[in-house]
Amino acid sequence: MIFDYETLKVIWWCFVGVLLIGFALTDGFDFGVGTLLPFLGKSDIERRIIINSIGPTWEGNQTWFITAGGAMFAAWPLVYAAAFSGFYIALMLVLFALFFRPVGFDYRGKIADPRWRSAWDWGLFVGGFVPPLIFGVAFGNLLLGVPFHYDNTMRMEYTGNFFGLLNPFGLLAGVVSVAMLVMHGAAFLQVKTEGVLAGRARKAATGAALLLVVAFILAGLWVAIGIDGYRIVTMPDSNSAFMPVAKTVERVSGAWLDNYHRWPLTWVLPLLAIGGALLCILFSALQRALAAFLASGTAVAGVILTAGVSMFPFVMPSSLEPNSSLTAWDAVASHKSLAIMFWVVVVFLPIIMLYTTWVYRVVRGKVTEQHINENEHSSY
Template structure:
């Protein structure tokens, strides 16, 4: 079966979304646990319990982020190049924060000095909090538009200061999106800790989930109101046929208030995405109160999927709109690789993604069970 070019463009938009959701559910869980580590663990043994709930899997989960980056590079090369120009300092900050995770997991327990271990606990916190915040801030800036243009040779030019690039990114709306991201990942980590630990740690995680779930609902609602009434969206007025060869400059784009809500008029079913986001966060809180950690974890995962899909659906077909030159904005239809490249990548996904998912499920099943303080104390040497 050979898919036509237009269909493949749409398929890869969906697949990149799947990879981002997979990253949020798996590695986002690890980041959420890291953010909660210094606060829920009251003494060293409890913190070792928290670390051991994600220790065997965090590196495998992070592959989702690497794969998503690779997919964007291969499927949307011009988006990848433009994003690195505009978000270069932000990406470096994420990279440096992620360094704390492998080193923290491996070296935290090598010395018994409380100061050494506490320092690494806060390093693991930074390794979860900083990327979560920056990812949310990045989406907030995408919704507002990024200051770049394409020249006649389709070379992207970022129209901002490279070394001061972080300052414009940290605007109020983007920071609100960052809070949504931090809260939803921390909520996911709290539901995971309920699932993998026992009281009193599980009880503290339940209390944290109540607060974080409320923060997710409130901030997600505020972001939605802001998108509807506070910032201009982008709208394609005319463009080449979706199945034609990519040419980002062969279209006309305008900015207009409320344009990010157009999709909900064209496709009413798209409203299910924000509904799932709100419902998932609310159910995560309710199931936490009811001491049903498995259902709370699944609800939290649904909340993340709904929130990410809401951003994707609202921006469709835009991937990276330009705030300074709207006609240079990059969309699903005009920023992709060749038909052959998308086809080869598609069949690679069809073959290998089920194998990766099967192996991941097997790994979790082999290492499943509650992690307890007694188990940690019984070990004279721990890998984490």
């Protein structure tokens, strides 16, 4: 095989990260637009403009989420099993919230009753607001540690509950996630709309970006001085296959900053997150919509990369028994499986990215009231 097992483990960590960033950059602004829909659209025509800004592409964007889930199942089967056991209720809430999106887009325009359309607008809000909130809360709990462990027969046992996820740090992480994607959605609306609606989007982007910067800095300080991180003390050869309990893990204050001390260049990543958000505010004020959108995308990538570098190589730390924590070294599929899937990704990911680029080129341009009126039967 072209890569040894250890290298493939790192490559697949990066692949999953790329898929999550792709999901956040594309379907993320869909979530942001859905969250803003009832607040920025003051009339039915304005709300139709907002909906049609993402209408042609939201389904394609959502496939990034499906692909990321599939990659996790294939590359990190133990993580997939533990996550769907421990976060079952949270993930079901995400699923049911996502149900509002396809039916909301398809059914909203079927009846011209304001109450009917308003109800579906709030349904689209739920579909846009709830998933990023729960994703953020779940990730915050990963940094805190998840209450699970493996028994002597290697069966995973989860002892937590849904309400245990709603702790102060988890909720702060949820605020970071929601603010990040609302900023990204508002920046996208600046690109796709004009006039008064674009002006409201600029204000929304500014407010969300400021909230993101404050919440992100608070979360970073909390992680640095208020949360015990995880550190691998001993483990078998990373180029071999071994079970999670074969390693020794300790919880140490400040351990989530280990990788930043080991690779100082990674300090650029949180600076990208903060700088991207601040540039989004600046470019929004200057009415440079595309630049604001690119800046918000930089902030989104910076936040996710910051979190990823902080946790590496941990994927799901255990607060009950640290030695049971799942990492990139021990929660992975076999060497052969990772190698085969590597070539699948190398071939198909560029094709998907090229196709996505072509789609956005086809539907480029602003959505206007005139466009909605001239395409009454083909628009949402």
